[in-house]
Amino acid sequence: MGRPETKRVSRMSGSAQAKTLAERAYAILEEMIVTLVLAPGCSVSESELAKKLNIGRTPIREALQRLAMDKLVTIHPSRGVFVSEINVKTQLLLLETRRALECLIARSASRRATPEERATLRDIADGMDKAARVDDDVGFMRHDRMLNELIAAATHNEFTEAAMSRLHSLSRRFWFAYHKRVADLPLTAQLHATLARAIASGNAEDAERSVERLLDYVEESTRASLSLET
Numbered sequence: 001m002g003r004p005e006t007k008r009v010s011r012m013s014g015s016a017q018a019k020t021l022a023e024r025a026y027a028i029l030e031e032m033i034v035t036l037v038l039a040p041g042c043s044v045s046e047s048e049l050a051k052k053l054n055i056g057r058t059p060i061r062e063a064l065q066r067l068a069m070d071k072l073v074t075i076h077p078s079r080g081v082f083v084s085e086i087n088v089k090t091q092l093l094l095l096e097t098r099r100a101l102e103c104l105i106a107r108s109a110s111r112r113a114t115p116e117e118r119a120t121l122r123d124i125a126d127g128m129d130k131a132a133r134v135d136d137d138v139g140f141m142r143h144d145r146m147l148n149e150l151i152a153a154a155t156h157n158e159f160t161e162a163a164m165s166r167l168h169s170l171s172r173r174f175w176f177a178y179h180k181r182v183a184d185l186p187l188t189a190q191l192h193a194t195l196a197r198a199i200a201s202g203n204a205e206d207a208e209r210s211v212e213r214l215l216d217y218v219e220e221s222t223r224a225s226l227s228l229e230t
Contacts, residue, residue, distance in 0.1 A: 025053060029063050033073070033173060034172045034173040070170070088222065091170070101164065105151060107204040109199050112154060113202075132190070151195075152165070187217065
């Protein structure tokens with residue numbers, strides 16, 4: 001009786017390990033795309049990425065499929081995989097969706113977050129302040145990703161998490177591409193940190209106002225980038 005159970009546990013462990021590797025591959029590749037290490041329009045190879053990241057091709061393939069769902073890469077069966085181009089007008093449409101969803105999410109998270117999540121929100125806000133002080137844009141991006149994921153998780157609504165993950169990766173990449181010309185890192189960090197602290201405080205109205213101020217600034221910066229495209 002014990003032997004079959006051992007095999008079953010072993011299979012489960014292998015499945016969990018594969019999932020972890022795919023998640024790790026996704027996290028690494030997402031950051032490489034968002035921070036333009038993998039430039040818009042460039043082609044990517046499963047085998048080359050597997051060798052470079054020291055991760056098997058199957059987890060890499062799963063990560064690329066997820067990135068395609070996030071619209072960060074485009075998969076052409078006959079031509080290969082390409083990093084998606086950046087489009088300002090598409091970004092403005094994305095912001096319309098973000099504004100509607102994030103006001104609701106901020107209010108929900110401020111009401112439902114656990115004490116541990118509230119403490120982590122404050123830590124993330126402190127980390128954003130520090131990244132801005134030393135002009136660490138990659139460090140800020142990492143804290144921004146943690147903030148986005150935690151706010152969505154703090155709603156304790158699985159549909160919220162699924163809806164927001166795709167929008168935020170595209171937004172982070174756009175900001176990283178243009179922030180040095182049309183945005184201000186300290187102000188951007190301040191607006192994000194204010195949002196994090198508002199949600200942590202449990203004040204739903206303040207959290208929603210913080211979202212509106214942040215997205216007003218993001219939209220303003222996005223529109224300013226239009227002049228760089230002409």
